[in-house]
Amino acid sequence: MSTDLFIRNVRPLGIDLVDIHVSNGRIGDIGPGLKPPTLDAEKIDGSGRLVFPGLIDAHAHLDKSLLGLGWQRNEVGPALRDKIDNERRMRVERDIDFHQQTTRVARRYIEYGTTHIRSFVDIDTDIGLKAFEGLMRTRQDLRDQVTIQVVAFPQSGMLCRPGTVDLMEDALRNGAELVGGLDPSTIDRDPARHLDEVFRMAEHFDVDIDIHLHEPGDLGAFSVELIAERVRAVDWRGRVTISHAFCLGGIDEGYLQQLIELLLENDIAIMSHGPSGTGTIPPVERLYRAGVRMCTGNDGIRDAWGPLNMPDMLLRAFLLAYRNNFRRDEQIEMVLDIVTNGNARVMKLDKYGIAPGMPADLVIVDGETHVEAVIERPPRWLVIRNGNVVARDGTLVDQSDPQDPASGP
Ligand SMILES: [Zn+2]
Structure with missing residues (x-):
């Protein structure tokens, strides 16, 4: 007390x-x-x-962090697949202790004023549920200091690695609160079946969905349409987040407006974190002003993908503002609203604020x-x-x- x-x-x-x-x-x-x-x-x-109010990270990967393990020289290749394969290899070789690593990074989050985190956790046929089990222990250990919401996430692909769905279901039976998806066309190369499987698990376990969508331009936009169709079909309005959604910055004006209406109709949230790089990103201010629920997070912290991120949501607010060229106070206040109230809405924290x-x-x-x-x-x-x-x-x-x-x- x-x-x-x-x-x-x-x-x-x-x-x-x-x-x-x-x-x-x-x-x-x-x-x-x-x-x-x-x-x-x-x-x-x-x-x-x-x-x-307590700061919130609505998109983290606590299990990936290499914090405290000495400087990790990064020589990973440029493609998404290079990063996924490099990470899978590295964590088996180094025999990562996921409880230790998730604890280390969660404690740093608390020091930076974070009270709630939505963390994805990798589930694949190499590590099985090891990362999930480590994160669940950390969630329990630190429950009085930070609330961690766990997403069962098929980082290495889902249909393309048979056995992954069974492991995700195990995680969902054992405390994961959301089901994740990943680039249904470019990783699994079967978008309809990938999304059908994700929505089937969501319905079966009565959980929300958070899908990583890195797919660019019209291909990614087509995935957004497929997601919206399924939200409508099973009435999962207000229960789906699309993370990254780079495609929303890479389509023509008419199509963007159409997708914004689709996001609003189906109450689909968009996570954008102002990533480094020169690729397209969602038009954060336009989506926010249109009423699309927006959220943000740090993504991976000091991991095999790259060393640039820190577990500080004020730094994330800065980076989101920087990447979007926000200069006016009201624009940075909008970013603060996303970091606090926007993230709280996506994480369904109905009691939040000062x-x-x-x-x-x-x-x-x-x-x-x-x-x-x-x-x-x-x-x-x-x-x-x-x-x-x-x-x-x-x-x-x-x-x-x-x-x-x-x-x-
Ligand atoms: Zn991510």
Whole structure:
């Protein structure tokens, strides 16, 4: 049970200085000049700092990270297949401990103020459920500090690697909350059958769907149509995310407008993370302003695919803004809305935000404005989860290492 907190002088986005009373893990009163509670409460003076709701990553791959294993010299080839095959080879050769690696990266996420993560987990016929089992242990170990939603993901292909569907079903029976799909034409080379299988599992296990779609231009757009057809057929509206959707930036105007209407009709969300590279990306602002549910995440963190990403959602906000050439404050505020409220909607967190009655998930940082904090990315002064302080000055409060029985309280 958390103790009560009385946080004075902090500034939520768009609001002047307020005090926040936290009781039983939830936000109680919030407003300027609140009377301090008479009962015992830890008093925290925010001194005018900024407060964000708990940050959310709606697209992570905790199982892929090589964080803490020394610098991984990256010499991977340019094609998607090169990266998939290189990773499969490397993790068998190195005998990756998925519990250790997912714990390492999740703990860093918490230090950066993240309270919720949707993580894909690779399921294939080489590693079976090893990565899934490691991630599920981490999810349990860290449940008081971060909520991890798990997607059973056929990274190496699904139909093209017989046995993968059985393993995905095992994961779904044992706690995976979503079913993933991957490039139905270019990886499995059988889009209708791939998507039919994904939707069959979704219906059978009554779970949401998140599909990686890297396919470019008209080919990817055709996959979007096939996904929308299936959403309509089984009424999976509001339950499907298409991640990356690079194709939406590579089709003509008339077709794009048609697909936007299809996304809206079927309430399909789009995940875009402002990737590096020169390929097309979805027009984030246009989709957002049209009312398409948008979300974002870091994708892989320091893994065999590349070393560029970090588990910091303010950095992700910066990169999404940078890649989309957003310069106006209102555009960067839109990105912050995607990182917080957009990600919360996609993850179905119906209680989220800085308001009375919401879980007290708060991140407090130095800074003049929230937009400036995206650019400066100050250390997280305080991270609060369900009313408990879980990190201070960018460092976890609980330093015990779950891998090391000798450490910890
Ligand atoms: Zn991904």
